[in-house]
Amino acid sequence: MKWYADTPTRRVAQLFADLLTVVWVVGWVLIGRFVHEMVSALALPGEKMDAAGTSLSERMLEAAGRVDDLPLVEDGIAAPFTGAAKAADQLAAAGEAQVEAVAGIAIGLAIAVVVVPVLMWMLVYVPLRWRFIRKATSTQRFLEAGTGGDLLALRAMSTQPLHKLVKISDDPVRAWRDGDPDVVAKLAALELRSVGLKG
Numbered sequence: 001m002k003w004y005a006d007t008p009t010r011r012v013a014q015l016f017a018d019l020l021t022v023v024w025v026v027g028w029v030l031i032g033r034f035v036h037e038m039v040s041a042l043a044l045p046g047e048k049m050d051a052a053g054t055s056l057s058e059r060m061l062e063a064a065g066r067v068d069d070l071p072l073v074e075d076g077i078a079a080p081f082t083g084a085a086k087a088a089d090q091l092a093a094a095g096e097a098q099v100e101a102v103a104g105i106a107i108g109l110a111i112a113v114v115v116v117p118v119l120m121w122m123l124v125y126v127p128l129r130w131r132f133i134r135k136a137t138s139t140q141r142f143l144e145a146g147t148g149g150d151l152l153a154l155r156a157m158s159t160q161p162l163h164k165l166v167k168i169s170d171d172p173v174r175a176w177r178d179g180d181p182d183v184v185a186k187l188a189a190l191e192l193r194s195v196g197l198k199g
Contacts, residue, residue, distance in 0.1 A: 002136035005196025014132070021125055025118050032114035039106035046098030053092025060085035132196070139195050150176075153187035160190055 005011045064081035142151055153176050157165060168186045169175045175183035192198065 001133060002140050002197075003133060005132075005136065006198040007193070007196050010196040014129075017125070017129075021121065024121055028114045028117050032110040035113050036106045036110035039102065039109055043099045043102035043106075046095045046102060049095030050092045050099060051095070053088045053090070053095055057085045057088035057092060060088060136195055136197060139192070139197055143192075143197070149184055149188045152191040153184045156187040156191035156194075160187075160194065164190060 004014050060081045064078040064085065067078045067081060139152070153172075157172055157176065165172050165187075168190065169180075169183045172183060172187060176187065
């Protein structure tokens with residue numbers, strides 16, 4: 001696999017783009033973590049409500065038990081304490097539900113903050129990089145096999161701008177058909193430069 005161009009300028013540009021991609025992804029992950037922490041802080045009132053409700057419920061049930069144990073006291077006297085404990089349990093449940101809701105929102109927002117910009121960048125960047133890698137790798141294989149000159153010259157005639165072809169020959173197609181080694185070499189070099197490789 002040919003990951004980077006041979007030409008220094010293009011190789012530096014590719015390395016910079018790869019580094020920028022890593023920084024982009026890491027940056028958005030850090031922003032996502034920050035958003036998660038900020039939204040998660042909104043769960044603090046719910047946590048306090050849960051803790052207060054649980055503590056109040058335990059104390060009311062303890063008080064109900066002690067009142068029940070008192071001599072000369074009717075059995076129904078503990079009912080208000082038990083009712084208060086049930087109300088405190090509902091308060092604790094509401095606090096817990098708030099904490100769970102905030103946690104879900106925090107995770108969802110953090111994922112959205114990271115995924116949307118990273119995915120948008122990757123949808124543009126990855127196909128461009130993959131196209132270069134595929135093209136450079138196949139071109140390199142032809143060069144290594146020693147059969148790439150004619151094929152690269154033919155490709156240059158079909159993909160390169162006409163003003164560049166005219167600088168090589170007034171009739172590059174005829175020169176290629178006639179097997180002119182100088183024109184074929186120049187056309188191949190032109191195509192290699194456009195790919196970012198050296199012959």
